[in-house]
Amino acid sequence: MSLASRYIYALSFAIAAVGFLWPFWPLCIIGILIAALSGRYVFVIIMALLLDLGSGVPTGLLHYLFVPFTVLAIAASLLRVFGGAYFLDKTPPDTL
Amino acid sequence: MPRRQHGRSSFPFALGAMVLVALVVLVVLFRTPLSGMFWLAAAPVVEWRQSLGATEATALRAQLAEATAALADRDALYREVADLRERLGRTDVPATRILAAVLMRPPWSAYDTLLVDAGSSHGVALGDLVSAGQSGIIGRVSEVYAAQARVELFSAPGVTYQALLNGTVPVAVEGQGGGSMHTDVPAGTIVAVGDTVEFPGLAGGIAAAVSAVDAKMGESFIGIYMTLPANPAELARVEILRQQ
Numbered sequence: 001m002s003l004a005s006r007y008i009y010a011l012s013f014a015i016a017a018v019g020f021l022w023p024f025w026p027l028c029i030i031g032i033l034i035a036a037l038s039g040r041y042v043f044v045i046i047m048a049l050l051l052d053l054g055s056g057v058p059t060g061l062l063h064y065l066f067v068p069f070t071v072l073a074i075a076a077s078l079l080r081v082f083g084g085a086y087f088l089d090k091t092p093p094d095t096l
Numbered sequence: 097m098p099r100r101q102h103g104r105s106s107f108p109f110a111l112g113a114m115v116l117v118a119l120v121v122l123v124v125l126f127r128t129p130l131s132g133m134f135w136l137a138a139a140p141v142v143e144w145r146q147s148l149g150a151t152e153a154t155a156l157r158a159q160l161a162e163a164t165a166a167l168a169d170r171d172a173l174y175r176e177v178a179d180l181r182e183r184l185g186r187t188d189v190p191a192t193r194i195l196a197a198v199l200m201r202p203p204w205s206a207y208d209t210l211l212v213d214a215g216s217s218h219g220v221a222l223g224d225l226v227s228a229g230q231s232g233i234i235g236r237v238s239e240v241y242a243a244q245a246r247v248e249l250f251s252a253p254g255v256t257y258q259a260l261l262n263g264t265v266p267v268a269v270e271g272q273g274g275g276s277m278h279t280d281v282p283a284g285t286i287v288a289v290g291d292t293v294e295f296p297g298l299a300g301g302i303a304a305a306v307s308a309v310d311a312k313m314g315e316s317f318i319g320i321y322m323t324l325p326a327n328p329a330e331l332a333r334v335e336i337l338r339q340q
Contacts, residue, residue, distance in 0.1 A: 021145045045116050049123050053134040057127070070120055 008038045016047055020054055032069060036076030039084075048073035174231060193227070194218055194336040199244065202328050208252035208273055210235070212334055215243045225301070225337040232325030233301040237336065247334065250303055251275045251324055259293045259303050261285070261320070269293060269304060275324050277304055280317040293322055 012035035019027025028051050035044035048069040058068055065071045123130055135142075196214035205211055214220050224237040226247045238248035250257060255271040265287075267279045281287060293304040302325050310319035 021142065042112055042116060045120070049119060050134065053123065053127070053131045054138060056131065066124060067120065070123070074120075 005040070008035065008040060009043060012038075012040070012044070013047060016051060020051060025055075028069065029072065032073050033076055036073050037080050039080055041077045041080075044073045044077060045070060192219075192338040194220060194338055195333060196220075196245070196336055197333055198331045201331055202249075202275070208249040208271065208275070208328065209238070210247040210249065210328065210331065210334065212245050212247055212336070213243065214336060215241045215245050217242050219338055220245045220336050221339060224339055227301065227335040227337055228324070228326035228331060229333075229335065231301040233295060233303050233337075234324045234326060234328065234331075234334070245336070247336075249275070249324060249328055251277050251328070257303070258296075260296050261287060261293055261306075262291050263294050267293065267320075269322065275328050276307070277322040277324075279320050279322070281320060283311070283316055283318055285318060287318065287320060 012031045014031075015034065016028045016031025019025060019029075019031060032044055032048055032051075035047060049067065051069040052067040055069070057063065058065065062068050194214050196212035196218075198210050199213055200211040202208055202210075210226070212226075220237055220240055222237055222240055225233050226235045226237060228234045233250075235247045235249040235252075237245050239246040248255060249271070250269065251271045251273060253271055253273040257269055259267055259269050261267045261279075261281065265281060265285055267281055269277050269279045271277050279293075287306060287309055289306055289309060291306040292302045293306070294302050304322035304324060306320055307323045308321040310321065
């Protein structure tokens with residue numbers, strides 16, 4: 001595991017945990033987005049499932065999502081998988 | 097065109113995706129027991145988090161919330177009692193109430209009295225009981241003017257009245273001024289801080305609450321100190337129970 005990965009895992013988990021304990025749910029979303037958009041799919045979905053277990057079944061319109069944090073994590077992960085290729089160029093040209 | 101770079105093998109990716117989907121399905125299907133397990137593990141952390149914000153203000157807010165809930169419960173019981181009295185044909189018991197604003201209150205008025213803005217023109221009569229709200233009785237009308245009346249609180253110095261401690265033990269309560277009262281009961285009487293002193297009868301009402309108990313070894317009597325059901329210095333409105 002690279003140092004960057006360690007930082008991303010720790011940072012995203014810490015942000016989500018603070019958002020859960022504070023409680024201030026936007027921080028949970030930020031934590032999930034950081035982990036998902038940086039490509040830590042397994043980690044983010046497990047973390048989102050834990051957040052959903054802790055937060056309980058949502059009310060109102062979110063009730064239909066049932067596990068909104070997990071849905072967000074999956075959506076962000078899919079965005080990263082299918083959209084990342086258009087934004088993250090892994091073979092930068094040497095010359096313009 | 098962007099070129100996707102897959103990992104070393106697509107098999108672990110597919111396996112991982114299947115495991116994740118299974119995990120999500122598992123959580124969806126067994127949410128309740130899994131939530132229970134989660135909170136079993138997370139409870140110490142959440143309690144620690146709660147202890148970080150446990151200040152005197154938060155404790156007082158919690159007490160206020162409890163008192164508000166208890167007050168709502170009491171109001172519901174009061175309505176239920178009134179309803180039962182009505183069903184049992186005792187509608188004559190609760191007197192007509194006249195709402196009055198407090199013009200002067202201790203310490204601005206002397207001798208633990210209140211001056212209220214309802215008088216004989218409103219139907220107030222000498223001797224009417226005065227309530228601080230619902231069943232809390234605080235005094236009696238001692239002087240009546242055309243548009244005002246003076247209320248002598250039960251805590252006024254020298255005022256004595258007969259009442260029942262906890263609804264059973266007869267006591268002679270004597271006012272001491274400043275919203276406090278005193279009485280003596282025989283040693284061995286079961287009494288504790290917070291007990292109530294009530295007027296006898298169905299329409300009795302609470303006249304005082306025990307604030308301190310002075311029990312000395314070897315003495316024949318226990319000294320009991322009481323306060324009015326409401327702080328007279330903070331009263332804004334009272335209800336005069338018109339005798340019919």
